[in-house]
Amino acid sequence: MPIVRTTMLACCLLAGTATAAAQAPRVAGEPSRSPAMKSAETWRGGDVPAAVIARMRYGEMSARRILKLQQDNEARIGKPLQIGIVRDAATEGPGGAVPALHWIAQADGSHLARLEFVSPLAYGIRAGLRIEGLPAAAELRFGGSLRPDAVVATLRGAQLRTLVDADGLFWTPGTDGEKQSMELWLPPGASPAGVTLQAPRLSHLMTNALEDFKILEKIGESGSCNIDVACRVGTLGPSFANAGTAVARMTFVKEGGTYLCTGTLLNDTDNSSQVPWFHTANHCIPSQVIASTLNTYWKYDATACSSGIVGNYVLLSGGADYLYSNEDTDGALLRLRDSAPAGVYFAGWDAGALPSSTAVTAIHHPAGDVKKVSFGQHLPARSDDVNHAAGWLEGTTEGGSSGSGLFTVDASGYYLRGGLYGGNATCSNSGSLSNTDNIDWYSRFDVDFPNFRQYLAPVFSEPRRRNGSHPLATP
Structure with missing residues (x-):
């Protein structure tokens, strides 16, 4: 694939480089001074009964879409590798509305609910959510079906406001397996009635770290x-x-x-x-x-x-x-x-x-x-x-x-x-x-x-x- 250059911009860049050339520094590396990680996070709610877990289940992914992804990845220059296909809940899933969350009251006055997203045969999942009314101190915990007892990421409500895409969606951390579990926890004094959740999109991932990396040749191998x-x-x-x-x-x-x-x-x-x-x-x-x-x-x-x-x-x-x-x-x-x-x-x-x-x-x-x-x-x-x-x-x-x-x-x-x-x-x-x-x-x-x-x-x-x-x- 030919590379097109913008000559005028290149000249300007070179001029800036020439100005700084005499002062161009060189900096050695150094080790991180961050403290060692604490012990692994766990689900606040422990083993929640299956009957109270809200679920959004998609149908099987179209083979045609998977083939198109593979073809699109043939172009290498100036293009990142696609490893997942975004699915629309309204057309490929159970609709844009999330099933009603079952909020479980805790002894300290807090509340929690569990939600699952399923995309059959996915090697991993990220869900695109729109959440309103979540307190800054609320917590969201995430895990995947390949390691159901492990919490792979924890985020606070305050973080979600800065993690949205152009459509205002927060994309959950990637998890391994065809099912992603999400636990929402509200601190004491916060009312579940003030929280609304939509899940209009889901990314069906073709690779993970636990199953030989891949579902398609050349992804993960x-x-x-x-x-x-x-x-x-x-x-x-x-x-x-x-x-x-x-x-x-x-x-x-x-x-x-x-x-x-x-x-x-x-x-x-x-x-x-x-x-x-x-x-x-x-x-x-x-x-x-x-x-x-x-x-x-x-x-x-x-x-x-x-x-x-x-x-x-x-x-x-x-x-x-x-x-x-x-x-x-x-x-x-x-x-x-x-x-x-x-x-x-x-x-x-x-x-x-x-x-x-x-x-x-x-x-x-x-x-x-x-x-x-x-x-x-x-x-x-x-x-x-x-x-x-x-x-x-x-x-x-x-x-x-x-x-x-x-x-x-x-x-x-x-x-x-x-x-x-x-x-x-x-x-x-x-x-x-x-x-x-x-x-x-x-x-x-x-x-x-x-x-x-x-x-x-x-x-x-x-x-x-x-x-x-x-x-x-x-x-």
């Missing part, structure tokens, strides 16, 4: 030449392991589907803070309404080299603040609304020019698979004003790798230099830099940096933020 990050930690050492933990699998809702990309947690110049800056691609997250639907999966790795089994991962479901993106470079910067998990790394970055023929490393989630690594070389002759070109000597990239970081490495660690836009690289052409199809294009961090600077290397004139998006009080 990457090409055979891809290398598990777990296979190279022993030889490449702690710096490589750290860079790997900075990379997250992303899912989000837009344009009638659920999509998958990859992003990277970035450090900044303020040593006293750990704001969760998150770098990805514009073609993944081009707006706030899409950023609000973002789920990120951390430590989504194989348990051992080539095990094919996902280890314990961390799901963050609080969405993100959209800060900046550029359609021409394809770079994007977000701020996660959740603090970074314990045990991950804020990656380093380098806003300087990328030297010719430099060795490069990509860390990514091709096809939504466990984290992979590719090794190659910068191709200056095929780079341009807004994109770096890279060819691969080991591994490749695929749909789902979009937005993933291109790194250079030296004795002090790994440094991000851009994010994946797309390309023609495949397992079949990997290994030969002379093969003209063995090429991927990445956003240029040095070109985007003038617009990233206010976040990643600011001069503080406002209250600083630490471990999340809440400002610190200042004298």
